[in-house]
Amino acid sequence: xxxxxxxxxxxxxxxxxxxxxxxxxxxxxxxxxxxxxxxxxxxxxxxxxxxxxxxxxxxxxxxxxxxxxxxxxxxxxxxxxxxxxxxxxxxxxxxxxxxxxxxxxxx
Amino acid sequence: xxxxxxxxxxxxxxxxxxxxxxxxxxxxxxxxxxxxxxxxxxxxxxxxxxxxxxxxxxxxxxxxxxxxxxxxxxxxxxxxxxxxxxxxxxxxxxxxxxxxxxxxxxxxxxxxxx
Numbered sequence: 001x002x003x004x005x006x007x008x009x010x011x012x013x014x015x016x017x018x019x020x021x022x023x024x025x026x027x028x029x030x031x032x033x034x035x036x037x038x039x040x041x042x043x044x045x046x047x048x049x050x051x052x053x054x055x056x057x058x059x060x061x062x063x064x065x066x067x068x069x070x071x072x073x074x075x076x077x078x079x080x081x082x083x084x085x086x087x088x089x090x091x092x093x094x095x096x097x098x099x100x101x102x103x104x105x106x107x
Numbered sequence: 108x109x110x111x112x113x114x115x116x117x118x119x120x121x122x123x124x125x126x127x128x129x130x131x132x133x134x135x136x137x138x139x140x141x142x143x144x145x146x147x148x149x150x151x152x153x154x155x156x157x158x159x160x161x162x163x164x165x166x167x168x169x170x171x172x173x174x175x176x177x178x179x180x181x182x183x184x185x186x187x188x189x190x191x192x193x194x195x196x197x198x199x200x201x202x203x204x205x206x207x208x209x210x211x212x213x214x215x216x217x218x219x220x221x
Contacts (some may be wrong), residue, residue, distance in 0.1 A: 042194075042212060042213050042214065043194075045209075045210060045211075048208050098153075099150055
């Protein structure tokens with residue numbers, strides 16, 4: 001597609017469950033970034049992928065968070081054993097373009 | 108990445124130019140200045156970026172001082188839809204698909220008044 005697609009757009013999950021968030025980047029872009037934004041806060045960098053290089057995971061807040069990018073295209077951000085403080089909008093960027101995000105609510 | 112300083116909030120009248128300042132006094136010679144904005148409940152939107160020359164596109168103009176320690180984003184004819192948080196970021200990232208992350212600060216909340 002022409003833009004960055006993220007799914008689902010909204011996700012409500014129970015505390016302790018695992019969630020997977022998906023990002024479809026712009027075709028041909030080798031750089032992919034994940035950020036999160038808590039309510040009323042700025043964007044917090046989580047992780048980025050650049051081609052076949054090892055990802056920069058320096059922003060991941062805990063070992064419950066992981067991400068992978070298969071075939072240099074689609075990326076999945078996984079949060080294990082979700083906590084209420086994980087509630088936020090998770091944004092994916094393909095080069096300079098951001099998606100609309102996934103709003104995660106942990107209840 | 109160098110830090111930036113922006114006013115917390117600004118306002119301007121609809122139809123007038125909005126001039127958003129940004130200080131980046133510790134910018135290094137190969138760091139670019141990026142501007143993004145975020146309209147409520149949407150993902151950040153890229154506006155413009157530059158290294159040392161002034162830049163203009165269909166959305167805005169970017170004026171970078173000669174010493175590169177500050178810049179101004181200019182929205183020439185602000186509309187109500189330009190109400191958003193505007194982020195000024197400096198980064199080594201200079202190519203469309205290069206591998207340096209953008210670190211967002213708190214930005215400037217611009218309110219365009221009718």
